[in-house]
Amino acid sequence: MAEIAVEDVWFEYEGGVTALRGVSLTIGPGAVAVIGNNGGGKTTLMKHLNGLLRPTRGRVLINGRDIATLSVARIAREVALSFQNPDDQLFSPSVEAEVSFGPRNLGYDEGRIRQLVDWALALFQLEEVRRQNPADLSFSLRKRVAIASAVAMDTPVLVLDEPTTGQDYPSILLLEKLIGELKAAGRTVVTVTHDMEFVARNFDRVVVMARGVVVADGPCRQVFADLDTLAAARVAPPLVARLARDLGWQTPVLTAQEMAAELARRLATSGGAQEGGEGHAPAASH
Amino acid sequence: MGVAGVDDRVPVLEARDVRFRYAPNLPWAVDGVNLQVFPGEVLGILGENGAGKSTLALVLAGIIPRLLGGEFQGRVMVDGRDMQEFSAGELAGLVGLVLQNPFNQMTGLAATVFDEVAFGPQNLGWPRQVILSEVEAVLDRLGIAHLRNRNPLSLSGGEQQRVAIASVLVMKPRLLILDEPTSQLDPAGTESIFALIGLLRKQGYTTVLIEHKVEAVAEVCDRVLLLRQGRVVLEGTPAEVLGDARVVEAGVRRLLYSELADTVRSFGYAWAAGRMTSYRDTVAVLRELTERG
Numbered sequence: 214m215a216e217i218a219v220e221d222v223w224f225e226y227e228g229g230v231t232a233l234r235g236v237s238l239t240i241g242p243g244a245v246a247v248i249g250n251n252g253g254g255k256t257t258l259m260k261h262l263n264g265l266l267r268p269t270r271g272r273v274l275i276n277g278r279d280i281a282t283l284s285v286a287r288i289a290r291e292v293a294l295s296f297q298n299p300d301d302q303l304f305s306p307s308v309e310a311e312v313s314f315g316p317r318n319l320g321y322d323e324g325r326i327r328q329l330v331d332w333a334l335a336l337f338q339l340e341e342v343r344r345q346n347p348a349d350l351s352f353s354l355r356k357r358v359a360i361a362s363a364v365a366m367d368t369p370v371l372v373l374d375e376p377t378t379g380q381d382y383p384s385i386l387l388l389e390k391l392i393g394e395l396k397a398a399g400r401t402v403v404t405v406t407h408d409m410e411f412v413a414r415n416f417d418r419v420v421v422m423a424r425g426v427v428v429a430d431g432p433c434r435q436v437f438a439d440l441d442t443l444a445a446a447r448v449a450p451p452l453v454a455r456l457a458r459d460l461g462w463q464t465p466v467l468t469a470q471e472m473a474a475e476l477a478r479r480l481a482t483s484g485g486a487q488e489g490g491e492g493h494a495p496a497a498s499h
Numbered sequence: 500m501g502v503a504g505v506d507d508r509v510p511v512l513e514a515r516d517v518r519f520r521y522a523p524n525l526p527w528a529v530d531g532v533n534l535q536v537f538p539g540e541v542l543g544i545l546g547e548n549g550a551g552k553s554t555l556a557l558v559l560a561g562i563i564p565r566l567l568g569g570e571f572q573g574r575v576m577v578d579g580r581d582m583q584e585f586s587a588g589e590l591a592g593l594v595g596l597v598l599q600n601p602f603n604q605m606t607g608l609a610a611t612v613f614d615e616v617a618f619g620p621q622n623l624g625w626p627r628q629v630i631l632s633e634v635e636a637v638l639d640r641l642g643i644a645h646l647r648n649r650n651p652l653s654l655s656g657g658e659q660q661r662v663a664i665a666s667v668l669v670m671k672p673r674l675l676i677l678d679e680p681t682s683q684l685d686p687a688g689t690e691s692i693f694a695l696i697g698l699l700r701k702q703g704y705t706t707v708l709i710e711h712k713v714e715a716v717a718e719v720c721d722r723v724l725l726l727r728q729g730r731v732v733l734e735g736t737p738a739e740v741l742g743d744a745r746v747v748e749a750g751v752r753r754l755l756y757s758e759l760a761d762t763v764r765s766f767g768y769a770w771a772a773g774r775m776t777s778y779r780d781t782v783a784v785l786r787e788l789t790e791r792g
Contacts, residue, residue, distance in 0.1 A: 352599065
């Protein structure tokens, strides 16, 4: 279990771009999605969670300790980060070496390293390519290797920056499995993503960022119901939520299953069922 | 359509029994693909990672077998002529390929968007006046004329992808191939590229679109192919293919509208379910059904 507290963090890049303008939030166990359009400060904030960037103003605490007082190696025991671009992260000659690097660096014993590496490779279906050079793999596989490398560090906090980018549906289902396992184990998973359906299916809490500040933070259902704030942050809610809104439904729906259930309820009560049926099909249409 | 459903239009692009593997000891990445792309049509190609989509794109663009080694069988025809008969220069103006990451497509040499788009025509030695007017025309048509003097590397992902598409379209290809053009873009960038594809469709461009986002495919494509292990396993309208429960086995999510159509069908409204093929039609049908009582 770990708790991260971000306290009024400001960050200015060299050259004067202010990417964070007073961000405060506390992250405990569970899955948190961070959404918002590009340029909103999401990646900059993620890089503060593992000490890769240090605040210009404000502070970041891990379990009550200011990370400014902790070494990068010490922070790495608590927080693992998978980069947005896998090519910023991958450097080893084989997938296996890449995924082993993190846990080995943390000083785990060989037995535990082997166990973690095997688990991460299996979870992301990378066993077949374990001896290949990551550079020879497709973008989507490189991305999976990068995520597996962070996962294998087995830290209380896992930060994933856009893990769904360029991934197909089966790969997204693998990520969902991972998030489910980590949630069940009481871990913290912070994920930046643009895939709102993925957010709706997996995340308890959603943080919306725009122009360097947090503009919404709350339960998934509540955040996705606040259409004005989302629009201001240039974030489109999940497709089913838009559909429900355009149908004038007051009941918020987040997933295809919820939408189908709500539709069935409305069809059952609309009185159409008894008068309708296939017999009422316009004769010409089929 | 001609007799017995045989299409009598002349395809812009046609693949006949195309097979390709990167080395003799590897499985076929493309394994006996037949496809036709007709004038003015947007053809979607879907499939999970590793299904052979990007390899097929390289085949359709003529990069395989010309520039990439491996074992190639079959024929690819452009306007009824075998691609192998064209010179490399001719090919550049025939099929335009746009890659996933717009950054990789940038020359890195141009100081402005204008120069970036003019790069191809300059290399082909077009007259200066023609370059000026053609580049202006394509920037205009793609709605990026206002970016003309910007540094391409300072643009957002969506803007960069528009510039990459402009750089290809300025060569006036017979066909445009977009290989996951939105996979690395944020929602605003993604939206702008799909709006652009819709615009190109209206302007009559012939396009092959490789894409994972099924609802977006349903909006902009006339026809789709589902690829699995290098083979075409389903083909039809977006709703026919993406509504088919078998897409899931091939690693593609089913269309949301089709999931909802199942519910509608289970209440006996098969006629209405059949109309739920796009966002607009789904809203219209569900309104009609749920607001009856």
